[in-house]
Amino acid sequence: MGEARRHRNTDRMTLLAPDIIETILDGRLPKGVGLVDFMKPWPALWAEQRGRLRELGQG
Numbered sequence: 001m002g003e004a005r006r007h008r009n010t011d012r013m014t015l016l017a018p019d020i021i022e023t024i025l026d027g028r029l030p031k032g033v034g035l036v037d038f039m040k041p042w043p044a045l046w047a048e049q050r051g052r053l054r055e056l057g058q059g
Contacts, residue, residue, distance in 0.1 A: 013038055017046035020053060030057025 013021070016038070023029060024038070033056045043049050 012042065015044065016042065017049050020046075020049055023053075030054075032059065033057055 016024075024035070030053070033053070037056055043052060
């Protein structure tokens with residue numbers, strides 16, 4: 001992975017809702033959800049991010 005792409009991916013994660021970041025850091029992601037899921041574009045609104053995380057956890 002190129003340096004610029006790596007920065008884009010990590011920069012995206014700084015825009016996640018604080019409670020989602022806490023969930024990631026605490027290792028409490030729903031079963032089947034991994035960091036790779038956060039490398040894709042995510043909604044800007046925190047409420048929509050929480051909805052996306054719930055959907056991923058149900059899949």
